[in-house]
Amino acid sequence: MEGIMTEIPRSHPRYKSLALREKLVEGFKQGIVVPQGLIAHGRGEMFDYLLGEKTTKEARIASRAAAALLLKAKRPVLSVNGNVAALCPESIVELAAATKARIEVGLFHRMDMRVTKVQKILEDRGAKDVLGFLPDARIPGLEHMRGLCSKEGISSADVVLIPLEDGDRAEALTKMGKTTIAIDLNPMSRTARTATVTIVDEVTRAIPELVKNVEDLADDRNAAKLALSKYDRDENLALVRARMSRNLETFLKR
Amino acid sequence: MEGIMTEIPRSHPRYKSLALREKLVEGFKQGIVVPQGLIAHGRGEMFDYLLGEKTTKEARIASRAAAALLLKAKRPVLSVNGNVAALCPESIVELAAATKARIEVGLFHRMDMRVTKVQKILEDRGAKDVLGFLPDARIPGLEHMRGLCSKEGISSADVVLIPLEDGDRAEALTKMGKTTIAIDLNPMSRTARTATVTIVDEVTRAIPELVKNVEDLADDRNAAKLALSKYDRDENLALVRARMSRNLETFLKR
Numbered sequence: 167m168e169g170i171m172t173e174i175p176r177s178h179p180r181y182k183s184l185a186l187r188e189k190l191v192e193g194f195k196q197g198i199v200v201p202q203g204l205i206a207h208g209r210g211e212m213f214d215y216l217l218g219e220k221t222t223k224e225a226r227i228a229s230r231a232a233a234a235l236l237l238k239a240k241r242p243v244l245s246v247n248g249n250v251a252a253l254c255p256e257s258i259v260e261l262a263a264a265t266k267a268r269i270e271v272g273l274f275h276r277m278d279m280r281v282t283k284v285q286k287i288l289e290d291r292g293a294k295d296v297l298g299f300l301p302d303a304r305i306p307g308l309e310h311m312r313g314l315c316s317k318e319g320i321s322s323a324d325v326v327l328i329p330l331e332d333g334d335r336a337e338a339l340t341k342m343g344k345t346t347i348a349i350d351l352n353p354m355s356r357t358a359r360t361a362t363v364t365i366v367d368e369v370t371r372a373i374p375e376l377v378k379n380v381e382d383l384a385d386d387r388n389a390a391k392l393a394l395s396k397y398d399r400d401e402n403l404a405l406v407r408a409r410m411s412r413n414l415e416t417f418l419k420r
Numbered sequence: 421m422e423g424i425m426t427e428i429p430r431s432h433p434r435y436k437s438l439a440l441r442e443k444l445v446e447g448f449k450q451g452i453v454v455p456q457g458l459i460a461h462g463r464g465e466m467f468d469y470l471l472g473e474k475t476t477k478e479a480r481i482a483s484r485a486a487a488a489l490l491l492k493a494k495r496p497v498l499s500v501n502g503n504v505a506a507l508c509p510e511s512i513v514e515l516a517a518a519t520k521a522r523i524e525v526g527l528f529h530r531m532d533m534r535v536t537k538v539q540k541i542l543e544d545r546g547a548k549d550v551l552g553f554l555p556d557a558r559i560p561g562l563e564h565m566r567g568l569c570s571k572e573g574i575s576s577a578d579v580v581l582i583p584l585e586d587g588d589r590a591e592a593l594t595k596m597g598k599t600t601i602a603i604d605l606n607p608m609s610r611t612a613r614t615a616t617v618t619i620v621d622e623v624t625r626a627i628p629e630l631v632k633n634v635e636d637l638a639d640d641r642n643a644a645k646l647a648l649s650k651y652d653r654d655e656n657l658a659l660v661r662a663r664m665s666r667n668l669e670t671f672l673k674r
Binding site for chain 2: 187190191194195201202204205206207208209210211212213216352354407408410411412414415
């Protein structure tokens, strides 16, 4: 259980999962990811293992609803933390372009240096005007450093994408009246149970899936409406738990 | 999901889990724990969450069998890695005293400096003659650095305690004919399915529980025999998975 080597054979049954882990450790060495972010990733890995390390039907349904919300939004914002920046900066930039959303860096363990590094990673991939370095607004109900945000960004957003978000922040955004889209592998987390739409999927699979759905629904208002009406968060989360529960019972039989 | 503050209120429902996490991050800052060890801990946290963060009946049954094996052993060895040393050095030293076992440092990512640090932590808590710094034997079938061990320790041991052990090493020890006792939160891991006895429990709860059981069975050969006869690894693991699976299905109802 203590760890896995840096050189992973492509033939390894869990190659993708191990490669992601290495990406995160790399981000950690660069100062983007904090130690707590590594632990949180481990928690996620476990849930992904229970999902079968693939995008499920439930995740696809949630993703279509999320795409519809992003397309309807007047001021969509994508909140990006250290883990997300380390794992899939390209897809975030693509999603921002597809949805005309602003990107805002939001760190749970905020340090100016880390904000700058995350911003640079995104801008190196073509992101424009990334927010977060000079916060000029607050999310009410959060401790000072945690509550910092941008007026132009999260503070005035109507729809906020919160991948791998902390429960306190997710709840505080909901209390502000924001529509939130969570990407979280734990179907029982407060974030998952608080967001307007929760995609239970691994973030490097979830964001490209979201980009595809945004493209598919962009010119089809009826399909977007249908996607929203087909999604029920609590039902979706219950189905995900049932799926994980089944996998947990049967895994040894593989 | 990105992390949790260093100052955790005692009233927090998951205080113990968060305090352990901080202990591990502390060990990481001291150079005892590697980044991969943090991720592995996260995976464990998740399974512990599914266990209900308590020592289950299945774990108690496994622990009594493990205690019986340690008491019967002629050359018991406790293998200690970075995570274990960061989390519960005192209990390891206690267990070594109670079972007259040698302690051997076994690191997945071996570096002399880390071995020395782990050794010092244990010796500061009263451990005597900790092995591992000058390995003079090998575990067959493992890549060079991974296979290093001590003649006086693991190499000639009959019973080896392997808390939070990697699957390759656990399998290699079994192939050497060792009796192994794993402590692992993942009931599906290769380590869990390979060891002679597997205790599915969080290590800081499992080691003190093991010390208690060693004390209880020390003067009672019949009770020790009974403990062994009552334990069936695969049945025990299946019951643990069923328990986790139930918890996963019902958690939202809490």
